[in-house]
Amino acid sequence: MRDLLSCIDSWSQRAPERVAHVSPSGRLSYGELGRGSAAVAALVQDALPDDRSPVVVIGHKEPEMLIAFLGSARAGHPYVPIDISIPSHRIREVIQTAGARLTLTVETIREALELARTPRPVSLAPSDPFYVMFTSGSTGEPKGVTITLGCLTSFVEWMLAEHCFRLGGEVFLNQAPFSFDLSIMDTYLSLVTGGRLVSLTSDEIANPRQLFEALRLSGVTTWVSTPSFAQLCVAEPTFGREMLPSLRRFLFCGETLPSHLAAQLVERFPETAVWNTYGPTEATVATTSIRIDRTVLERYPVLPVGRPKPDSSVRIVDSEDQVVLHGQRGEIIIAGPNVSPGYLNRPDLSKRRFFKLDGVQAYRTGDRGHFEDDLLFFDGRVDSQVKLHGYRVELGDVEANLRQVTGVCDAIVIPLERNHQIHALAAFVVGSHDLVPDDFESAQRIRRALAERLPSYMVPRVVRLVSSLPMTANGKVDRRKLAQEFTG
Secondary structure, eight states, X not given: OOOHHHHXXXXXXXXXXXXXXXXXTEEEEHHHHHHXXXXXXXXXXXXXXXXXXXXXXXXXXXXXXXXXXXXXXXXXXXXXXXXXXXXXXXXXXXXXXXXXXXXXXXXXXXXXHHHOXXXXXXXXXXXXXXXXXXXXXXXXXXXXXEEEXXXXXXXXXXXXXXXXXXXXXXXXXXXXXXXXXXXXXXXXXXXXXXXXXXXXXXXXXXXXXXXXXXXXXXXXXXXXXXXXXXXXXXXXXXXXXXXXXXXXEEEEOSSOOOHHHHHHHHHHOTTSEEEEEEOOGGGSSOSEEEEOOHHHHHXXXXXXXXXXXXXOXXXXXXXXXXXXXXXXXXXXXXXXXXXXXXXXXXXXXXXXXXXXXXXXXXXXXXXXXXXXXXXXXXXXXXXXXXXXXXXXXXXXXXXXHHTTSTTEEEEEEEEEEETTEEEEEEEEEEEOTTSOTTOHHHHHHHHHHHHTTSOGGGSOXXXXXESOOOBOTTSSBOHHXXXXXXXX
8 A cells, every 4th residue: 555645635636526424514525635634734734833743633523523634644743533522621631641732623624624725745754653542541641642654554554455345435334433543443444445434423322213324324334343332233123234235344343342242243244244353552453353253153152353463463471571372371462563652752651561572663462362273362451451332441540530539538440240241330439527438429429520530431330438448468459359249
């Protein structure tokens, strides 16, 4: 594949009237995308003439967000996507951590489009940052993962080689917000192939009638989502081939794909390929993949996450960083051109996770895994990081923010599991003297206060006020004992 931006821009010349993006906010053609991104690039260059600092883009599935993403990149600046569902406190933290000097909203982008100026040409090197994706941080502060043009190109080229996408003939489903790196998969695979990206808004997803009507009208050929979203859909009896007759493939990432869900999809969509992928944000969306068919389902009760992409490697190491024997469990290490150079403006955090492995950029995932039959299996987290509905959440992040709520002295957050799948968070809070243990109203007040600081998916479903936290013999909080309160 030639230069990624040039590849996308070529569609504005070859098929300017072709629809690039559809959402309830409107339609965007490739011609409009090309002209609009040029206008935004000129705006960014005028506003930031002396540096290449990140540009924050705020919105929710509007076509203007895609224009701003590409416009920022064309100006030589990485973009930072933020969804409007994130609380203002968190947005301020992201902007401050990123060191962003320019924030683009849907309104400011529209104003730039009216000027229709031409930017100065900028050449991006593979090592230049392309976007910065913020994730949950264990200190209570978000951390920005820098993804370079080379990282993104490596990911896109791998996916293009693995799947026979029809140029100009694919319709990609965009379920995840643009601030969640799963959206990188559908967005850029669609744009480089001249496809149509169909975005589902949060309102549509929350309303079953709107959701399934939108799916029926979508014409989707490539489904990209978390397994949790697909699980929501299969609860609808009519969700099947008749609803999505053009669907050619499911691409799953972001969390564990349960075997029972994959089996349902294989049954309902017998002519549609079901793919399982794995990878952290730091390795550009995904780094392993496998097609799940009846043979795989029959052989493996817990599904594998696949084989590494050809230009990367995956190793399983013990606590001493020694490679373990085939079949043994350990921490997953990823190395390759898709691995991020590190966290934005956080050399301290980068040093802990990123390193050179045989001269290649590598990342300590904090995930447990093992190889079986040359296939990688994901075995959970080494630390306190969990995947909840496709989102990566540091329990320490939630705890740190809880401790900043008025009246909270200490807090512990645990994941709640059902059928080996994390479905919610629970918080145990030790309050000041005026907070009574097991007081429902106080617990709800704490949840509301936390919702002002964190995205909704990070707010524990259950907040329980306690007089003290149980301890282990080593003097640490006994999280297992707390979890037993919900399992009996």
